[in-house]
Each structure stands twice: as structure tokens, then as C-alpha cells.
Amino acid sequence: MNGNAAAAVRERYRKLEADAAARIKAIYNGPVIRVGTATCGIAAGALPVKEAFARVVEEKGLPAKIIDVGCMGHCYAEPLVIISKPGFPSLCYGYLDEDLAARLVDDFLINDDPCYEFALVALEPNDVFPTFSDFPRGVYEQKIVLEHCGFIDPGDIDHYIARGGYGALAAALGKAPAGVLDTVKESHLRGRGGAGFPAGLKWEAAVKAGPGEKYVICNADEGDPGAFMDRGILESCPHQVIEGMLLCAYAVGAERGYFYIRAEYPLAVERVRRALEQAREKGLLGGAILGSGFNCELEIFQGSGAFVCGEATALVRSMEGKMGIPATRPPRLAQSGYRGRPTVLNNVKTFAYVPPIFNRGVEWFKSIGTDDNPGTAVFSLVGKVAHTGLVEVPMGTTLRQLIFEVGEGPANGKAFKAAQIGGPSGGCLPEAALDIPIDFDSLQEAGAIMGSGGLVVLDEDDCMVAIARYFLEFTQQESCGKCTFCRLGTKHMLDILTRITEGCGEPGDLEILEELAEDVRDGSLCNLGATAPNPVLTTLRYFRDEYEAHIFEKRCPALMCKELIVYYIEPQKCSKLCNVCVGSCPTEAIYTRDDGLKAIDQEKCVKCDNCLKTCPPDYNAVIKLSPPGLLTEKEGKKA
Amino acid sequence: MPSIHVKRGVFLPLLEGEEELIRKSVSGVLQEYEAAQENLIPILLQVQEMLGYLPGPAMEQIAAALKIPAVDVYGLATFYNQFRLHPPGKHQLKVCMGTACYMVGGRIALECFERRLGIKEGETTPGREFSLERVACVGCCTMAPVVVVDEQVEGKVTPTRVDGILLSFEKPAAPGAEAAGQKGEDAS
Incomplete structure (x- = not known):
């Protein structure tokens, strides 16, 4: 692209940004109530709260605006609202109900009393109320992917543009695609789907596959029980992911891309659909993006609920209308993927990292996290922990900091027992292993995996045999059936574990379990099978005494297994x-x-x-x- | 009568006039898509959205239109968790089996529903009054164990609450049961 054309693209973006900024500024000239209405907020009762605000504001004839925002990550305190009133710092309130909503309108919006006793945190630094960085959680958290989540309206593209959104795309369109690829390669961004494969190498392979039709796919088939990071991001800030996909499409020369989203996430599907429409209207998607020569169309494909479809080749097969059964690699998707063409498939979070890397530079990104694992890790922190929610911490933070500082430890004063990390493919780590840093390689050494970021905290009331059985039951049901060991080996392992939890375990069972686990790991084509034994192997490694109590004493130490x-x-x-x-x-x-x-x-x-x-x-x-x-x-x- | 058998026993018998409805709905959906296997999942999802489930005749009709064997459609419908082969009940009960719910008694809640309704998960009561399913995490882990009753999320569902939920449907006058009672009246 020549200099004039690049300048025209920049000029066009500047106008978009100026218009958006002016519009958003006008909104915030008056009082604004932001209600968190991601799925977690709605389940906790955000909709009646929002209606209550609307009703009272209308009754009193106030000029306040009510805006839907996504998830701020503090799910334990849902329903959450943020009230901004000129002259006051923006204040966030938690545990809302309809009465408190009415009171906040009366006391704060009408009478200038911000009701500090109900406020959780202020957004901007000020003299009267603490901000996020004043809390232990704020010290550890650093938000890149979740930066805008919970603060902007995912249904209104101007909120994102006013914060500099799509600026990275506009700048990139002025460069050659090779330059865009180089930036991603230099950043050492590793794919956040679980395996940690460098995104730049994946993109480069698609470029090297030669000219012709190519595809970009965003993997939002988040199937792990206990994980909802991708859902949170798509429901809270879909445009950041769209921008990342467009940058990828530009770098590899793709003109078509797909969001593969679970059908179980209807709200995410709806919000992404709306985001795509708005991007199209603004000329940020479709033909001649921002007046440049780059065309790209993005569509949504709804997955239909099969855990194995998180595996790249299975996902592509399911998009072709077939059963999601993994295929042997090579060929890698980057050489031959969707419809037999070169395809780049990355996780939601991977794409979401791309725009900030372009905006703030490779050096900035590499300064966060560790040398081999730059950037942050996003976790959904759930289970028996006081502060559940979505958290983002730099790579290299220890599990202990994450669970005890950010999550504030187990709820109700119970004793911590284990952290289950990585979902059904991951493992259970005991207290002694909590000081390992969070990154792709260290976790693997400890027997767990990073996975896509589900972290379930277990306490003294949780039986480790039962939890191993639960995850194995899940993988056993989700096995596609192609590989014998995954299909039958997991079934045998499940039978043994079921017997143990029912008090019918026999001496020798544990040895057979270990043997089978190795066979399943080695005899499976894809990672579903290869990692399926992880929950069993890690619990055997760290909590063998619980298994032995079940088998030899017919006793469940956690008092959980019903038959015992x-x-x-x-x-x-x-x-x-x-x-x-x-x-x-x-x-x-x-x-x-x-x-x-x-x-x-x-x-x-x-x-x-x-x-x-x-x-x-x-x-x-x-x-x-x-x-x-x-x-x-x-x-x-x-x- | 459909010739395809499902995992647990056979399909519930079709209701009067249902076959005609199925034929019409499926034809409508098929018109929107090119007859290619690539569109099979979107077609099935849309048919299920209209009918609430995938009846045998619908799968056979789709197979014929796409010129693929009916078993391929059935294979797909049973491979993916999203598709259901049983008609939904007037009231749909979905018990969450995410990690958090499982650990604090999701299975106990499920067993209570099974005991009270006399059906297993994945099935529908003979009068199509209730259908019972287990679902993967609904993302409300803080309120575990969670049951989704129709569209309403119920948190902390103990066995007594299970009785309460079912009882609220028996007496339409009871508070909170009205909206649920009115919904889907024409389903039977």
C-alpha cells in the first residue's frame, strides 16, 4: 500500500474515533449507571436490578442513563453496578437488589450521598475511596485481555472505539502484512487454548502455505466444566477479539473467518453477532476495510456441544457437517484445514492479546510475565474459594498468590486441600505444590496443565477419589470413540474408580489404574485421550493415602462418597x-x-x-x- | 411412526397433527439452506429450535434432502450434546453438573428429581409434563447446586427445594408458579 492510501486509512479511522469519543463523552456528561449483565450477572439477578433502576430513574425524571456492560470479573459480588456521576469518582457497588437500587438513586443521584457503606471500589484514583490497586487482588492483577471487560457496553461499538479500539487495525493496514506477522512473532505470544504453541509460528506456516483461499477461525468451544473465561470475554468485549482476528486475517492473507461458539452460550452468540453487524456498518468489516484494499468477512458457526471439538482437526470436521473426530497430523491446519485450505485456528484469548500488543508494542508485552511465557494468564477461579470470578495475572505468579491473595483463600474457614487446574485434562495440585509459578511449562512438570484456564479450588470436604472419578466420567462420555484406549481404557478406569468410591475397591486396583493410565496416554491420537488420565495420575501422586483409605479401610476421609x-x-x-x-x-x-x-x-x-x-x-x-x-x-x- | 430408535427405548409417540407440523417446519428450514452436508449442523439446530427436539421423521426428511444416509444425520444428532431426541416437557428441568455443583450435591438433586418424577435424566414424563436433563456448567458456580427450571435459575437446590419446585407446578395458584403454568399451554 502506498503512503497516500495508508494516510487515507488513518484519516478515516481518526474520524471514526473522534466521533465515537465525542458521543461517549456526551453520555458521561450526565450520571450513568452501568449494570453488569453477562451470564453470571444475569443469573445472580442483574435484570430485575436493572429494571428497578430504570423504573426509579423514570419516576423521578432523572437524566441518568442505564448501560449494559459485561463481566468485571468480581463474580462473587454479583449483581454489580458502576455509578458515575460528574463530580464524584465512578463507584462500583456489589450484591445489589431492587431495594438498594432504589436507595442508590435516591441518595446518590438525587442527594449527592454516594452511600460509601455499600460501595466496593472506586474506578479512578481519588481522595475518598480506595481503588482496585488498593486491594491485595489489585496488586497481583494486570489486565490485558480483560482490560475493557465490565466497563464498556459490548452492544455499542463506539465504547470500544472511543478507548482506541480498532486503532491497531488501522495502523496495521498501513504496513505490509509481513510486518504484522513479524510483530506477532517477536512478541512470543503463545496460544492460550492450552498447549501454548507460539501464535506467530502458526500464522507463518499459513503464510508459507502459499497464495489462495485461507481461513481464520476463533475457537470459542469452551467445554471444560468450571471454565468461563472465553464466555466472559465474548460477552463483555467482543470487538477486541474481532480486531485480533482481522489483524490475523490481514497478516496471513485470509478473507474469511469464523467464530466457532458453543451453542450453550446464547448470549455470547448474540453479542458477537451484534458486534459483527456494527463493525460492518462502520466499515471495519467486509469489503475494503477502512477504505483499504483489505477485504475480510467474519461469520459465526455455532458448535453443538462436543468437548472433543476443542481439538483443532475435530473442530474443522464439525464445521464441515461431520462428526467431530480428530484426524492425524500432519498435515497441520495451517497447511490443510477447513475445506482443505490453510487455516489459522486460535483461542479467543490469543486473538484478544493481539490488538494490545500492536497498540503498546512488543517490548511492553514482553516485559510482563516470564521470558518464555510473556503476557498474562486468565483464570476462572471457582469452587471453594471466597472470591470467585475471572482473574488475570502475569505469567509467573504463583498458584498460592492466585488462590490466597487474589481469591482470598477457601470460603467459610475450611482448610485448603487441592487446586484442580486445567479442567478434565489437568490435575489436582496439593498445598505443597502451590509455590510453582503459573506458566505452560512449570504446570506440566507438576502433572497438571495450564489448559484454557479453569481453576477449581477444593477444600477438606472434597474427596479426591470422587473428583478424579468425576473428571474421568466426563472425558469418558466425551471420548469420540476413534482410539481404542481412549474409548475402552477410560471406561475400565472409570469402572475401577466407581468401585473404589463404592467401597468395593481391591488391593492391586491402584497398580492397574496406573498401568491403564499410561496406555491411554500413549494410545490416543488427540489430547483428549492423551490427557484424560491426568486427574487420576495427579491425585494418585499427591493423595494416594485417600485412595488407600477407600480400598483398605472402606473409609472416605472427606466424608463424601455416599456408599462409605x-x-x-x-x-x-x-x-x-x-x-x-x-x-x-x-x-x-x-x-x-x-x-x-x-x-x-x-x-x-x-x-x-x-x-x-x-x-x-x-x-x-x-x-x-x-x-x-x-x-x-x-x-x-x-x- | 419413526423407524429410528433412540438410546433409551423408543421415541415417545407423536401427538396428533405433529407429523404434519414436523414436515412443514423442516421444509421451511431446508429452503433457507443450500443442500450441502456443511449446513447439516445449522439445519439441525434450527429445526430443533422450532420443534424443541429432533423427531425421527425430521431427521429422515433432512437426510433425504441432503442426499445422505439417515444414519449420518442420526450419528451427528447423537454425537453432539446439544441435540435432543426426546420432546421437551411443558416444564424443562436442567440440573447443572459442573464441577462446583457436582461437589456440593448436584447429583443428589438430580436423583431427587428422578425419584419424584419416575424418569431418568434425558427423558420426558409420559404426559410430556416434565423433561429432565443434566447440563454442563451454566456458569453460576457461586450458587451451587443449580437447577434451571424453564428459564429460571434456582440456586442452592436441596432435596426439600426439589419438592418445592415440583409442588409449585401442582398448585397454579401458588406464588411464582403462574407464569410457568401459563407458558407452553398449547404444547399438549
Whole structure:
């Protein structure tokens, strides 16, 4: 492209940006209420809160605007809102309900009292209220991918453009595609789908495949249970991903791209669809982008729920209308992918890193994280941790910092037991392994994997055999059936684990499990099978004593495996006057004895845990016993 | 009667006039797409959106239109979790089986529904009143265990809450049950 054309592209973008900035500035001239309405917010009740704000604002005739934003990452405090009023710092409030919404309108918007007692954090530095960086979590967090998430309206492209969005694309269109590729290569950006393959090398392979039709695919088939980073990003800031895909398409010479999104994520599909429409209207997508000679069309393909389709070759097959069964590689997708043409397939997060790298430079990106793993890691932090949510920390942060500082440790004062990282392909790491830094290579050495970023915290009440069984059940069901070891080996492993959790484990089971695990790992074509034994292998490595307790003592140390526990009401603690447990029992197994104390008929008990939950904290008379044999001992004492 | 059998037993019998509805809906969807295998998943998704599930005759009709064997369509429909071969009930119960829900009693909730309704997960009660499914993580891990009742997310579902949910459908006058009761009246 010659100098004049490049200048015309820049000029056209400058006008877009100026218009967007002016429009957004006008919005923020008055009070603005931003309501977090990603799926997590909606589930916690964000929609009634939003309606309540709208109702009260209208009743009082206020000029306040109400805007939908995505997920800020602080999911534990949902529903969240941010209220900006000229003259005050923007304040974020959590745990909203309709009454608090009405009160905030009255006290803050009308009477200038920001109700600091309900505020969580201020967005801009100020003299009256702490900001994100004043919290332990803010010290560790550094946001690149999630930078705009939760602060901008994903349904209005101007919010993104006003923050400099699509600027990287405009600048890149003035350069040769080779220059764009070089920048990505120099940045050492590693693919965030799990394997950590350098994105630049993947793109280069597609360039080297020669001229002709090529495709760019964004993998948003996030299937791991307990992971929702990609969903959060697409629902909160879809344009950043679109811009990254366009930069990739420009670098490799593709004119068509696809978002492969799970059909289970209807809101993400809707928001990406809207984002694509708006980008098209602004001339940022379609023919002659920003008046340059670059054409690119992006479309959505809805995946239909098969975990194995996260694997590149299976994903492409499913786009071709076939069963998602992985194929042997080579040829790599970059040589022969969708419709037999060179295809670049990257994860949502990988694409989202690309625009910031162009905006702030390769050196800036490499200054974050470690030498071999530049940048940040995005995790969905869930399970038994106080502050669940989406977090982004530099690579090299330790798991301990992530769980105990950012997530503030296990909830309810329970003892930490393990961190399950990487979903069904990952592993469970005990407390002793928490000081390893988070990066692709260190985690693999410890037996887990980075995966796409699911991190489930487990506490003392979680049985490691049961969790290993849960993940294996998942992979066993999701195995496509192509490789014998993955199809049958996982089934055998699952059978053994099921037997162990049911108290029918035998000596020698653990050795067979280990042997099978190796066979499954070596005998599977794709990573679904090759990593399926990881949850079993890591729990065997770090928590072997729990397996042995199940097998040799028929005891579940975490009191979780149903067949190995019984419920028991302690007579010395039971209040004769309270009938809560009797009413809560779904099978009428609890009865009142002649002396007024309650007791459980073990024949009828279905171990639903209801009596234990409903017994008032003053008594806490219901306990679980393992092994079940302890019951005779207890009852013997009583008689 | 459909000739394709599903994993658990056979299809529930079609309702009166349903076959005609299926034929019409599928024809409508097929007109929007080029008859290529590449469009099979989008076609199936759209048919399911219209009918609520993929009945046997629909799969046969699609196979004929795309000139591929019916077993290929059936293979695809059973390969992907998104497709359902049972008609949805008037009320759809989806029990979350994400990691967090599983660890704190999602399975207990599922078992309670199975016991109360007399069906297994993936099935529909004979009167098409309730359908019961397990779903992967719905992303509400903080409220585990979670059950999605129709479109409403219910958090912290204990066995007593299971009874409560089912009871609320028995008495349409009970608060909160009205909207759910009115919805999908014409399904039967």
C-alpha cells in the first residue's frame, strides 16, 4: 500500500474515533449507571436490578442513563453496578437488589450521598475511596485481555472505539502484512487454548502455505466444566477479539473467518453477532476495510456441544457437517484445514492479546510475565474459594498468590486441600505444590496443565477419589470413540474408580489404574485421550493415602462418597423440642424415639444431606460417619 | 411412526397433527439452506429450535434432502450434546453438573428429581409434563447446586427445594408458579 492510501486509512479511522469519543463523552456528561449483565450477572439477578433502576430513574425524571456492560470479573459480588456521576469518582457497588437500587438513586443521584457503606471500589484514583490497586487482588492483577471487560457496553461499538479500539487495525493496514506477522512473532505470544504453541509460528506456516483461499477461525468451544473465561470475554468485549482476528486475517492473507461458539452460550452468540453487524456498518468489516484494499468477512458457526471439538482437526470436521473426530497430523491446519485450505485456528484469548500488543508494542508485552511465557494468564477461579470470578495475572505468579491473595483463600474457614487446574485434562495440585509459578511449562512438570484456564479450588470436604472419578466420567462420555484406549481404557478406569468410591475397591486396583493410565496416554491420537488420565495420575501422586483409605479401610476421609458414609444424630447434642430434621427428610427416615430424641432409620435413608444442612447451628447434632461400621460402635455406646 | 430408535427405548409417540407440523417446519428450514452436508449442523439446530427436539421423521426428511444416509444425520444428532431426541416437557428441568455443583450435591438433586418424577435424566414424563436433563456448567458456580427450571435459575437446590419446585407446578395458584403454568399451554 502506498503512503497516500495508508494516510487515507488513518484519516478515516481518526474520524471514526473522534466521533465515537465525542458521543461517549456526551453520555458521561450526565450520571450513568452501568449494570453488569453477562451470564453470571444475569443469573445472580442483574435484570430485575436493572429494571428497578430504570423504573426509579423514570419516576423521578432523572437524566441518568442505564448501560449494559459485561463481566468485571468480581463474580462473587454479583449483581454489580458502576455509578458515575460528574463530580464524584465512578463507584462500583456489589450484591445489589431492587431495594438498594432504589436507595442508590435516591441518595446518590438525587442527594449527592454516594452511600460509601455499600460501595466496593472506586474506578479512578481519588481522595475518598480506595481503588482496585488498593486491594491485595489489585496488586497481583494486570489486565490485558480483560482490560475493557465490565466497563464498556459490548452492544455499542463506539465504547470500544472511543478507548482506541480498532486503532491497531488501522495502523496495521498501513504496513505490509509481513510486518504484522513479524510483530506477532517477536512478541512470543503463545496460544492460550492450552498447549501454548507460539501464535506467530502458526500464522507463518499459513503464510508459507502459499497464495489462495485461507481461513481464520476463533475457537470459542469452551467445554471444560468450571471454565468461563472465553464466555466472559465474548460477552463483555467482543470487538477486541474481532480486531485480533482481522489483524490475523490481514497478516496471513485470509478473507474469511469464523467464530466457532458453543451453542450453550446464547448470549455470547448474540453479542458477537451484534458486534459483527456494527463493525460492518462502520466499515471495519467486509469489503475494503477502512477504505483499504483489505477485504475480510467474519461469520459465526455455532458448535453443538462436543468437548472433543476443542481439538483443532475435530473442530474443522464439525464445521464441515461431520462428526467431530480428530484426524492425524500432519498435515497441520495451517497447511490443510477447513475445506482443505490453510487455516489459522486460535483461542479467543490469543486473538484478544493481539490488538494490545500492536497498540503498546512488543517490548511492553514482553516485559510482563516470564521470558518464555510473556503476557498474562486468565483464570476462572471457582469452587471453594471466597472470591470467585475471572482473574488475570502475569505469567509467573504463583498458584498460592492466585488462590490466597487474589481469591482470598477457601470460603467459610475450611482448610485448603487441592487446586484442580486445567479442567478434565489437568490435575489436582496439593498445598505443597502451590509455590510453582503459573506458566505452560512449570504446570506440566507438576502433572497438571495450564489448559484454557479453569481453576477449581477444593477444600477438606472434597474427596479426591470422587473428583478424579468425576473428571474421568466426563472425558469418558466425551471420548469420540476413534482410539481404542481412549474409548475402552477410560471406561475400565472409570469402572475401577466407581468401585473404589463404592467401597468395593481391591488391593492391586491402584497398580492397574496406573498401568491403564499410561496406555491411554500413549494410545490416543488427540489430547483428549492423551490427557484424560491426568486427574487420576495427579491425585494418585499427591493423595494416594485417600485412595488407600477407600480400598483398605472402606473409609472416605472427606466424608463424601455416599456408599462409605452413614448419617447419625448424636443423642447428647439433639434437642428433643426441635423437629426440623424430621420435616426435612424426603423419605421419612427420621423418627422420634420414645425418649423424644431423633434417630435415623438407615434402611430408609437416601443420604441426601438435608438433615445435616437443616439442623440448627445451635445443636449441629447430625454428623456423618465413615466407615459405616462406626455406627454400631456409636449405637452400642448409647444402649 | 419413526423407524429410528433412540438410546433409551423408543421415541415417545407423536401427538396428533405433529407429523404434519414436523414436515412443514423442516421444509421451511431446508429452503433457507443450500443442500450441502456443511449446513447439516445449522439445519439441525434450527429445526430443533422450532420443534424443541429432533423427531425421527425430521431427521429422515433432512437426510433425504441432503442426499445422505439417515444414519449420518442420526450419528451427528447423537454425537453432539446439544441435540435432543426426546420432546421437551411443558416444564424443562436442567440440573447443572459442573464441577462446583457436582461437589456440593448436584447429583443428589438430580436423583431427587428422578425419584419424584419416575424418569431418568434425558427423558420426558409420559404426559410430556416434565423433561429432565443434566447440563454442563451454566456458569453460576457461586450458587451451587443449580437447577434451571424453564428459564429460571434456582440456586442452592436441596432435596426439600426439589419438592418445592415440583409442588409449585401442582398448585397454579401458588406464588411464582403462574407464569410457568401459563407458558407452553398449547404444547399438549
